[in-house]
Amino acid sequence: MTEFFNQWMSYEAAWLLATICGILLIALPLMLAVAMIIYVDRKVWAAMALRRGPNVVGPWGLLQSFADGLKVFLQETIVPSAANKGLFLIAPIITFTVALMAWAVIPFNSDAVLANVNVGLLYVLAISSLGVYGVIIAGWASNSKYPFFSAMRASAQMISYEVSIGFILICVVMWAGTFNLNDIVKAQQAHVGPINGFVANPLLFPMWVMFLISGMAETARAPFDLTEAESELVAGYQTEYSSMSFALYWLGEYANVLLMCALNATLFWGGWLPPLNVGNVLTPIIAFLASHHMGWLAAVLGLFDPFPGWLWLFAKIFFFFFIFSWVKATVPRYRYDQLMRLGWKVFLPVSLLFVVVVSGYLMFTRYGV
Amino acid sequence: MITVIAFYLFAALTVLAGAVTILARNPVHSVLWLIVAFFNAAGLMVLAGAEFIAMLLVIVYVGAVAVLFLFVVMMLDIDFAQLRAGFIRNMPLGLLLAVALLGELLIGIGAWSVGGIELGEPSGAAAVPQGASNIEAIGLLLYSRYLFLFEAAGVLLLVAMVGAIVLTHRQRAGVRGQNISRQIARRPDEATVNASPEVGKGVQL
Numbered sequence: 105m106t107e108f109f110n111q112w113m114s115y116e117a118a119w120l121l122a123t124i125c126g127i128l129l130i131a132l133p134l135m136l137a138v139a140m141i142i143y144v145d146r147k148v149w150a151a152m153a154l155r156r157g158p159n160v161v162g163p164w165g166l167l168q169s170f171a172d173g174l175k176v177f178l179q180e181t182i183v184p185s186a187a188n189k190g191l192f193l194i195a196p197i198i199t200f201t202v203a204l205m206a207w208a209v210i211p212f213n214s215d216a217v218l219a220n221v222n223v224g225l226l227y228v229l230a231i232s233s234l235g236v237y238g239v240i241i242a243g244w245a246s247n248s249k250y251p252f253f254s255a256m257r258a259s260a261q262m263i264s265y266e267v268s269i270g271f272i273l274i275c276v277v278m279w280a281g282t283f284n285l286n287d288i289v290k291a292q293q294a295h296v297g298p299i300n301g302f303v304a305n306p307l308l309f310p311m312w313v314m315f316l317i318s319g320m321a322e323t324a325r326a327p328f329d330l331t332e333a334e335s336e337l338v339a340g341y342q343t344e345y346s347s348m349s350f351a352l353y354w355l356g357e358y359a360n361v362l363l364m365c366a367l368n369a370t371l372f373w374g375g376w377l378p379p380l381n382v383g384n385v386l387t388p389i390i391a392f393l394a395s396h397h398m399g400w401l402a403a404v405l406g407l408f409d410p411f412p413g414w415l416w417l418f419a420k421i422f423f424f425f426f427i428f429s430w431v432k433a434t435v436p437r438y439r440y441d442q443l444m445r446l447g448w449k450v451f452l453p454v455s456l457l458f459v460v461v462v463s464g465y466l467m468f469t470r471y472g473v
Numbered sequence: 474m475i476t477v478i479a480f481y482l483f484a485a486l487t488v489l490a491g492a493v494t495i496l497a498r499n500p501v502h503s504v505l506w507l508i509v510a511f512f513n514a515a516g517l518m519v520l521a522g523a524e525f526i527a528m529l530l531v532i533v534y535v536g537a538v539a540v541l542f543l544f545v546v547m548m549l550d551i552d553f554a555q556l557r558a559g560f561i562r563n564m565p566l567g568l569l570l571a572v573a574l575l576g577e578l579l580i581g582i583g584a585w586s587v588g589g590i591e592l593g594e595p596s597g598a599a600a601v602p603q604g605a606s607n608i609e610a611i612g613l614l615l616y617s618r619y620l621f622l623f624e625a626a627g628v629l630l631l632v633a634m635v636g637a638i639v640l641t642h643r644q645r646a647g648v649r650g651q652n653i654s655r656q657i658a659r660r661p662d663e664a665t666v667n668a669s670p671e672v673g674k675g676v677q678l
Contacts, residue, residue: 116475223525229536230532233536234535252547
């Protein structure tokens with residue numbers, strides 16, 4: 105995009121404009137996606153409980169999230185008198201900003217990435233470790249008991265699961281030989297037979313299962329949503345929040361969940377690559393349709409030829425979000441000691457073992473020692 | 474142009490955040506300003522081309538160490554009056570330290586303005602291969618030339634960790650812990666008893 109703007113202005117101005125356009129191109133559709141994914145979450149949850157879910161606002165209730173957003177926007181912002189005002193208002197902004205920041209390095213198509221940095225995966229890890237501050241600061245600044253308990257739980261939980269996530273990512277990085285997310289996706293092309301994705305690799309498949317579960321714990325999704333366990337902590341760190349500051353937590357949380365889904369897709373399921381590496385399947389189909397008097401269908405299909413990579417990525421993100429919703433609807437909440445046991449006594453040793461196994465395997469096969 | 478603006482922004486914010494870390498009255502605010510300082514230092518390192526170190530700084534210091542700081546400081550019940558009395562008492566020592574640091578800084582800047590130490594280009598085993606990225610260069614040096622030092626540092630950290638666990642671990646008697654594998658292995662037929670006692674008689678369990 106920089107070259108495009110460079111026709112009319114100096115390189116630096118063009119770079120600045122291109123970057124701002126890129127940020128808007130990611131952030132605005134992401135906000136829309138968050139609004140729609142909240143609706144999807146509620147619908148999936150309702151379907152699994154044999155309810156209807158939101159069905160009043162708009163056709164099939166599609167506009168429910170926008171109605172909720174409008175309602176929240178019109179509410180009064182209440183700051184408790186005993187709260188630390190500055191930090192109380194900054195905390196939701198931190199959560200929301202951090203949730204958007206990590207998307208800068210997610211590749212949407214071959215080389216279609218806002219910041220194609222060498223240390224992309226480390227950047228994601230660094231940014232996701234910042235997310236905990238929004239929760240801790242909210243818990244402390246509210247000057248209230250339940251939010252404080254919630255902040256304690258959140259900080260312990262996120263640090264615990266970040267350790268095993270780090271080891272899982274090291275396995276992926278060793279196999280791909282790079283920290284750059286775009287190159288990690290490219291390294292997955294035809295990984296096992298025709299399948300694109302590390303998940304088909306028997307040494308990395310258990311890593312993916314652990315990454316999925318750790319991702320749920322890291323984003324404090326059910327069944328690990330102890331930070332906002334309503335039976336114990338009212339609403340956790342959000343208890344004292346209202347209006348837009350509450351909405352920012354809401355949006356940030358779902359943006360984080362979508363990011364985890366995108367990471368699952370990018371690191372283990374081939375990102376923007378199609379699931380199978382079998383060339384373009386659509387071209388012969390379109391030719392067949394065109395030769396059998398179905399030109400209009402061929403024209404519609406022709407729009408998706410070649411099938412755009414970002415659509416594959418979106419489909420994968422949607423699939424993983426469905427898994428997240430499914431788990432939320434069916435699995436009961438963990439007890440806190442069980443959560444800690446799973447993180448430190450199961451995931452940490454197993455992921456450490458796999459780092460040794462994967463590096464040993466690569467040493468013998470790839471580097472021939 | 475953009476790099477210059479970014480450098481002055483990051484540098485000014487680092488210094489400002491460092492100053493406020495010391496001056497803030499509330500210790501929690503101090504820790505938060507310290508985090509801002511860490512973050513801007515990471516920004517400076519990115520500008521210097523050391524993106525790997527920058528990311529490590531954010532992951533290790535901001536993501537883990539500062540969270541634990543915050544954790545501890547939030548739990549403290551701090552008496553501000555007592556804290557300020559301690560400040561007066563420790564003032565001479567602090568001043569001495571400040572003067573020593575200022576002296577070192579002046580000597581350093583003085584020596585640098587006369588002319589820096591000529592370190593020369595790294596050569597031989599220490600030379601970084603051309604075109605290697607940050608992480609590759611560090612890895613190549615760390616796992617070849619400095620392998621022994623690296624392993625020694627690792628062993629030192631391991632010993633420190635074992636020591637910390639030994640010092641803080643205590644075995645309490647009579648704790649009813651949960652044995653997960655025993656719970657999972659339990660089956661209904663061995664956990665339940667089917668009895669039909671006579672009227673007026675109980676069941677022996």
